[in-house]
Amino acid sequence: MFRCEWISASEEVSSVVAGEYGEFVVTDFGAVGNGVTDDARAIQQAIDACSAAGGGIVVFPAGKTFLAGPLHMRSNVNLHLRPNSVLLANPNESIYNESAFGANEGEGMMWLSGKDIRNFTISGTGRIDGNAVAFMGAELDDSYELKPVTTFDPRPHVLTLINARNVRISDVTIANSAYWTVHLVGCYDVAISNISLLNNLKVRNGDGIDIDHSRKVRISNCFIESGDDCICLKNRREFEEYGPCEDVVVTNCIMTSRSCAVKIGSENMDRIARVLFDNCIVTESNRGIGIQNRDEGTVEDVTFSNMIVDCKLFSDVWWGKSEPIYVTSYPRARGNHKDAGWRFPKGATKGACGEVRNIRFINIASTSENGIFIGCDTPGKVSDILLSNVDLTLKKQTAFKGGVYDRRPCEGEGFVKSDVFGIFAENASGVTVRDFQVSANDFPGYAAPTNFVNCTDIRVSPADHVW
Structure with missing residues (x-):
């Protein structure tokens, strides 16, 4: 028992000194x-x-x-x-x-x-x-x-x-x-x-x-x-009067998550900018580094550097499909969830998603059951993405079936079924890939280092390394 x-706010403060x-x-x-x-x-x-x-x-x-x-x-x-x-x-x-x-x-x-x-x-x-x-x-x-x-x-x-x-x-x-x-x-x-x-x-x-x-x-x-x-x-x-989220630095942290260890979004009705994650380790997570823009706000000028990211699959209870890096902008799904009335602007019955741009991934070493996913609903809404010196080791660790990327929460199809690629991108613009290396080791369903679908201004140098 x-x-x-x-104690009410009107009660006097104790006389203890x-x-x-x-x-x-x-x-x-x-x-x-x-x-x-x-x-x-x-x-x-x-x-x-x-x-x-x-x-x-x-x-x-x-x-x-x-x-x-x-x-x-x-x-x-x-x-x-x-x-x-x-x-x-x-x-x-x-x-x-x-x-x-x-x-x-x-x-x-x-x-x-x-x-x-x-x-x-x-x-x-x-x-x-x-x-x-x-x-x-x-x-x-x-x-x-x-x-x-x-x-x-x-x-x-x-x-x-x-x-x-x-x-x-x-x-x-x-x-x-x-x-x-x-x-x-x-x-x-x-x-x-x-x-x-x-x-x-x-x-x-x-x-x-x-x-x-x-x-x-x-x-x-x-x-x-x-x-x-x-x-x-x-x-x-609910807190729109407080303005944008800016000037955030995260360093020397170790993280484990059943969802996304490092995430920007999904709620973003304003602006997220000038962000740095450096010298961090992600272990045993369902998704490693994720930008999940699902509202009209924007995300820009974000750097992830000098990180180790290890991911593996968990059940669909958790968002994510073991993507070590995830950069997306899709309109939020409509629904009857308990807080659905707060997800869209007042009076609106559907939402919109803002731009994601100037995102950098530098010196990232990852082991995962899936590849990198970059995507958006409208061509060019995700743009100017740099992956420099990114290493990916594909390694099967669980019995969960792979070959799926997770767009949730979004309008339309939440899961994208695909062969496994080192980088799978759809509708993105201005993606620069430098020194990207994939180790597949007969990984089930693996197809190729990269797959750019309806993307523009793609720069890959030097040629992808695969062994």
Whole structure:
């Protein structure tokens, strides 16, 4: 039996004063830390007192588990988890009622959240745990069933920051999210470093870090495992007032995903630009590097360099067909999904997809059960794509049948059946390939290094190497 206590915004901040070095220890405010009692009231009092005092450190003592329902972050607060401390999401679905997407309640609620805050930090070597399996349905072979919902989904996102500035997240472990894990909306000047983000690989929608309408974001030296996308850049329609997603750098990270480890899209109603992924490793993923433009926004000036990408096939529950590199723009499918009304511009019943251009892949070594896929619905909508010093080893690793590329979510046919090519492109323009090497080794269904269908301005040099 869990005991829940609530504090309203109008209640006075606790009279407990800060300890040495401006520390506000949550147990001094009444938190029990036994993993059974809901400590949200006490923790919120500590956060509020810290911010009201002008800033400081909210401390979770070592070796204790603090069960808590929803919490609101404040400005000038450092949420610090000491070694072997755990902040654990209360599994009671009924207490999560603040939507992670405003009026759209169909894609989860918020657990830890902050809006219009400044100078916020999460630090320490403790653990923030979203208690994911408590919110899931039955366990399947490579996923969990999602509980049936209509227009309201109670699953909590771990951390949602909206219009936050000067955000630092370092060293902690963030784990077991039931939905998205770290969601940055309209944020500016964010640095995430040295964290372990360890989600259950069977949890659908379990994104790692979502950078949404945000700018000046740096992610470095992180280890991320997530059922859904590990790092994803996007522009959701619910937050269109925050403008484009720009100036993002990701370096020295290791990622594993059942969907797409590194993704841009699919939600993009604005502009995503000036992005760099460098010195990263992708392992055991269904798709490696993906640009999945499905809305009217554009994607441009993106570089992926010095990366190792290993992919293999998973079931159709997960988007992707083991494409190590994937660059696409197709109109989003219409449907009756719980959030379908939020996928298109207001009043529209169908969508459009914007241009993808000036995308560079430099020094990429990949092993996969499929080749590179580049495609769009209209000739030239995907353009100026560079693949330089890209090595692909085709290696059969699973019993899943190959010879399929995945366009989902899109209007029309979602799966493209084909022989396996090192690069398969349709309707693209201005594709430059330099020093592309394919090792096929009698891979089943392999046809040739490249296949350009209805493409223009294709430059391949020197001649493809195949052995």
